[in-house]
Structure formats: structure tokens, C-alpha cells
Amino acid sequence: MIANQVRDILVPLDEYPTVYEDTTLHDAFAALQASRETGRRYRHILVLNQKEQLVGILGMHDLLHGLFPDYLRVGEHSRFEGATNDVANLARIWGDTLVEQSRAAAKHTVQNVMYPPKDIIGPDDPITLAIYLMVSHRTSMLPVVEHGRVIGTCRIPDVFQETCGVIFHD
DSSP states (O other), X not given: OOOSBGGGTOEEGGGSOEEETTOXXXXXXXXXXXXXXXXXXXXXXXXXXXXXXXXXXEEHHHHHHTTXXXXXXXXXXXXXXXXXXXXXXXXXXXXXXXXXXXXXXXXXXGGGTOBOOSOOBOXXXXXXXXXXXXXXXXXXXXXXXXXXXXXXXXXXXXXXXXHHHHHTOO
């Protein structure tokens, strides 16, 4: 039988990687790497303000994007002004200065690369709501918030495992 509520499968906040909004990318990389050494494989970090309120999320993609030099920024922050948008070749050029540029970029704070949480879920919400939000919004993690405070996360591997229990139940 599937767990009834999100609280049955949530990862408590004290077990999940978190940083503050003024944390450097370097320290965010370190926090995510340190969490992987505990045996759990996290792909996101929760970003909190000084009042311990959730203000953002950082995924591995966001952290790596934060290391890009200006000429590789894509989307609304693009600074490419060439005749063609040949960003793939620019990425090859980045290889020549990757180490020094990445170390310089790692000194910036996470505020420029984090994104605000789109969806949150409560601990008493049904697992089916978590499944719906994750699938329809193509996300793999939902912050779990109770009384305005983040208390943990609901992750797709845990939701998937619960679902497998239903599918393969004899």
C-alpha cells in the first residue's frame, strides 16, 4: 500500500543539504558534495534566508550554469553577440580557461543562479498530490512546508519507491 501522506516519506530538513542566500557557489558545491558522502544522492540544495525561510532551490544544473563565463550564458541572460549563435563552439573555447574562470565564478553568491520554488507541498498532503505536481511540472523534488517553515523535502526517488510498492504488491 502506498504511503498516505507526504510526511510518511519526506526527508527531514536536517538531513537535506541547505545553504544561505549569501553562500558562495564554491560552498554550495561543497555542501552538495558533502551530502553525497552520507550515502544519499541529492541533486538539489535548499536556499534559506537568515530567518530560515525558503527563498530558493539550486539544482546541479544551476550550480554548473553558475560557472559559465558570460559568453556562454543562454536565454534572457545571453551576452553572445556573434553573427551566429554558435554556443557549442564557444563551450570548446571555454576549455582553455575552465579552471581559472570556474574558480573565479565560484566566489559569486548563489543568489544569481538559484530559482524560487514553483511548487511546495505540506506534510499532510496526499502522496498523490506530490506525484501529480512532480509529473505535471517535471520536477524531481518538492519542498515540504508547514506553518510557513520548510521542514524537509519530498523527492521523486522516494515517491517512485512507494509507487513500486503498489505496482509489485502481491
